[in-house]
Every structure is written in C-alpha cells, then in structure tokens.
Amino acid sequence: MAKWNSSPAVGLTTSADTPNLKAKLEVGERIAREARNGDVIGFGSGSTSVIAIQALAARIKTEKLSCLAIPTSAEVEMICATLSIPTTTLIADRPDWAFDGADEVDPKGDVLKGRGGAMFREKMVFRSAARRYILVDSSKLVPTLGQKFPIPVEVFPAATELVDLALRSLGPIEVHLRKAAGKDGPVITEAGNFILDVRFLGIEPGLEKEIKAITGVIESGLFQGFSPEVIVAKN
Numbered sequence: 001m002a003k004w005n006s007s008p009a010v011g012l013t014t015s016a017d018t019p020n021l022k023a024k025l026e027v028g029e030r031i032a033r034e035a036r037n038g039d040v041i042g043f044g045s046g047s048t049s050v051i052a053i054q055a056l057a058a059r060i061k062t063e064k065l066s067c068l069a070i071p072t073s074a075e076v077e078m079i080c081a082t083l084s085i086p087t088t089t090l091i092a093d094r095p096d097w098a099f100d101g102a103d104e105v106d107p108k109g110d111v112l113k114g115r116g117g118a119m120f121r122e123k124m125v126f127r128s129a130a131r132r133y134i135l136v137d138s139s140k141l142v143p144t145l146g147q148k149f150p151i152p153v154e155v156f157p158a159a160t161e162l163v164d165l166a167l168r169s170l171g172p173i174e175v176h177l178r179k180a181a182g183k184d185g186p187v188i189t190e191a192g193n194f195i196l197d198v199r200f201l202g203i204e205p206g207l208e209k210e211i212k213a214i215t216g217v218i219e220s221g222l223f224q225g226f227s228p229e230v231i232v233a234k235n
Helices: 008-012 021-032 047-062 074-082 119-128 157-168 207-212
Strands: 040-043 068-071 097-100 131-137 151-155 174-177 194-199 217-220 229-233
Touching (some): 021 131, 040 119, 119 151
Parallel strands (some): 097 131
C-alpha cells in the first residue's frame, strides 16, 4: 500500500514545549486505559486530548487493539491518519465513549468550548456518546463559565445579522464577529459558517437552549447538562 513520504500533520502532535506536559501525559495514559477491544471512541481536540490520542495509538499498535475513532475536527482527522488510527463517522457508528478538551469547566461540569471553531462536530459526537470525559489542566477550572472567554456561536452566514439581533435581546455585554488571523475577513468554520463571540456577565442554566433556539444558529460552544467526568492534569 502506497503511503505519503511525509505529512504536514506531524507538526500537530505534542512537542516537548507543551505546557504542563508531565501531568498531561498522566491524563493521556489514564484515558487510554479506558479503551477496550471493539470500542468506537469520539476523539476531541486540545493539547491534553492530543496526548490521549497518542497514548491510544500506542495501545492500538502494541496490543493490536481494535478501535475506531470518530474525529471532531479536521485537525484530529489528520492526527489520526498520521498515527494510523482507523476512523469512522457518526453516520456509520455511535461512539461508546468520547473525550474532549475545554476552554473552561465549572464545578457542575458545564463546559465552554469553541476557540478552535469545531464546536458543532464536537457537540454532535459528545451528545452521541454514552460516556463522556473532559480532559483539562487546572487553569481551565473556573467558579462560573464565561470568566475568561466569550461563548462562541456558530452562525449560518446569511443569518449573521438576524442572529446578532436576537442574541442582543438575551442581554450580552458584547457580540463580535470573529475575525481570522491567517486570512482577511471572518473565521470560516469547517462547516462553512461564521462565529459570533458573545460575552455575558453571567451564564444562566438555560442559556444554551435559548441560544440554540435562534433561527440561523448552527451551534454554540456552551455545553450545559452533559455531566461528563472531568479529568484534571495536576500542576
């Protein structure tokens, strides 16, 4: 079977410069031990998730473990290809369990995600899984969500103004169209949509459903009520 001689995805895997690397390696090994022969696993993103993917790849190779990954982003798809991890989709399979990173996690296990712009696929995989794990370091733990980051809201481009107007009726203090860093204009998600970053003084329990009910909203980075097991890499 022909293979590429090199892959741009090699640079996406963990390096020695990764912050809090030792603790994240321990978390990666911990989540890799959850895998059983025949499992379908949702693979999330973030530095700790990437370490977990590498640990799972090692088990698949050394133990001849038969597992399938459902990636939540193009980045994770590329990493799986580089590490020879077989993948599938939500159309073909339902994940037995899933793991992902987070930007913020509160004491109830509610999560804020989406700085990478992949929250639509992330939430589909997370909601599909019977067991869910969030992998973070202690810097991501907050008393209440929204302290460090706004809520990213993925929006169908033609509905941007409509959604902006509806979001402002919910009482945010800021709504901004996310601009791209490597191109002119707005960030384009993997599904071809825009992102509005919305900051609130406080995030109420039902806010995720209120945002999702707006016509033109594809998804938000607010994950409320999932009750995942949160695994923290200790500093």
